Amino acid sequence: MAVFNGTNIAVTLGGTAVAHATECSLSLNQETIEVTTKDSSGMRELIPGLKSGSISISGLQEVAGSAGVKALAGAMNTGAAVALVFDQVETSGEKWTANGILTSLELAGGTEDAPTYSASFELTGTITKAST
């Protein structure tokens, strides 16, 4: 089994890797439409509906540099969809590409804790999967 180190997964926003990330995740969903009728013999029947996805990323806030939380804040300010890539980076990995709208950005700073950020993007339009 050829598993690999999750550290090698990166999320890029507008072509630049989101800096100081510690966690990232991609979630893909398939909605269903119920088409059960009296002829369904008591069993629920479904047909496929809309597909959707989201990408979440969290990490540490930076003092300098613009590719981390500042880029995320920029995406929040513009409100526009940005190009996202969820990339396994490994040569034999897979890469998911989509446009996404930043729907939440949370910054936190606890006493004697490294200040953190977390962001969630809802994907819009086509989600493309390719091998790297």
Add this chain to the structure above:
Amino acid sequence: MAIIKVTLLKGWEHPAGVKMKAGETIKVLPTLRDELLEGGYIAAPKKQAKKNIKK
């Protein structure tokens, strides 16, 4: 896909609307690296010196 670390030679506006300063180091996709190179935002990669191979 490899993500490449580059250093900006001049200010560049990120697609998210953030202005990045000259001297800042960022990790980019190869496609963006090519765009930055074309626009003169980053220096061309140095060619590696060929090793003398003794026959």
